Amino acid sequence: MNELGKSRRELATSAPAPQVRLVEVDEGSAGQRIDNFLLRECKGVPKSHVYRILRSGEVRVNKGRIDATYRLVLGDIVRIPPVRMAAPNAPAPVPAATFPVLFEDDYLLAIDKPAGVAVHGGSGVSFGVIEQLRQALPHLKFLELVHRLDRETSGILLLAKKRAALVGMHEQIRQNRMDKRYLVCVKGEWTDRQRAVKVPLYKYVTAEGERRVRVQDDGQASHTVFRRMESLAPYTLLEAELKTGRTHQIRVHLAHLGTPIVGDDKYGDFTLNKALAKPGVKPGIKRMFLHAWRLRLTHPVLDTPIALEAPLPPECEKFLKQLRGTVPDAKP
Known part of the structure; x- marks a missing residue:
């Protein structure tokens, strides 16, 4: 069942x-x-x-x-009516898991998702956050994702515990009333303090069956506002504010500008990523530096403001400190 x-x-x-x-x-x-x-x-x-x-x-x-x-x-x-289900073999059990809770009431649950964990099963992943939380919280009759994060993206993930909350949050998303902001470190220097990017994004599938997105005239409209947070030549720390929520939007926008996200294995600088992931290298990082750090919304049932923040994960903080020269050289 x-x-x-x-x-x-x-x-x-x-x-x-x-x-x-x-x-x-x-x-x-x-x-x-x-x-x-x-x-x-x-x-x-x-x-x-x-x-x-x-x-x-x-x-x-x-x-x-x-x-x-x-x-x-x-x-x-x-x-x-009688229908024959697939799956002749019982699926592997989903392990229950808990994640750092940023906010919870009778209607909503916000967690701090780690990088490397899918939000749901599919595309070669047998289970994700939603399936694990359902196992860990069997008393909840309803639990659904309000939005999604890429598997390698960390940070704030919002879930609904009531259908009314889910419907209300989806309405806020459609009306662009949910303020979602990310911290992202890119290869390259930014001279602009703030830059709005509006390009059409087109989804396609590679010959290997992987989902990808590219800038293309007949794609869907997309809009991200980037703000320079810190210059760390030859890198830059940015804040990305989503105005639309297209698949891989921030990643494709930054790659299109020639400033790919550090550690991005789909749209990034693969040679750089490999070098940064080597043991003992400084600066070094083994993940994509994209983190959902702030979320502001109106409670879908109580109509009260909610402001959430998830601190940068230790591996991202360490990378920034290495760029600033505040961490001793790693031993080989």
């Missing part, structure tokens, strides 16, 4: 062979569209088949037919 299944009462259990399931909608699924609910409930079932059983009327809510746009109501009884 998947994580959502654990949080709701099933009125009919499944046998090894596919059988009809009757699932009562709890507060974690109230307000969700029926098609999205089914995609979560029927893990491994092709999306085309899910929509086929919807169109055919095999899926019923309170014994009545519905279409794919129906939004579930607390207490609805959903009839899910």
Whole structure:
């Protein structure tokens, strides 16, 4: 049974062979569209088949037919017809994990995500922060990501503990009312104190199947405001304020300007990255220097202001101190 299944009462259990399931909608699924609910409930079932059983009327809510746009109501009884799930072998168990908490109430949870940890499973990663937190916090009936961070990016990650909070936060994001700022160290010197970058970004997949983004005329509009925080020639510490939230936006903007992020393994200076990662080298760093350090928002339910800050990780602080010449040479 998947994580959502654990949080709701099933009125009919499944046998090894596919059988009809009757699932009562709890507060974690109230307000969700029926098609999205089914995609979560029927893990491994092709999306085309899910929509086929919807169109055919095999899926019923309170014994009545519905279409794919129906939004579930607390207490609805959903009839899910027999569907054969994928995954003949049981998946490897997800290890529970906790992360430094920056803010928590009944509606929101903000953590300080370390670099190297994916926010969710997929693309060759079997699990991420969201799956690990669900294991660590089984009492929460609802827990979803409000936004995402790249795997190698550290810093503030916001999650919703109620659907109302998730909907409210997504509305703030759509209206550009959430202030997200990152600290980033780049190769190259900046003369401008502040610079706005607006270029269209186009997503594509490489021959190896990896997701990438490039500047291209028919791409999506994107906007980042960069502010020079400290000149550390031949590097610069910047603050990046996101005005839009495109995939890999900060990374592609900086690479496009000819000032790639230190340690960026997708868009960076690969020769430099390799040199900086060697043991004993000074300055040295083995990760991408991109950190979500400040987040300002309005509470989606209580309508109060929230200001969050995550300090730079020790490895980033050490790199800056080495650039400033305040750390003794590392021994080989």
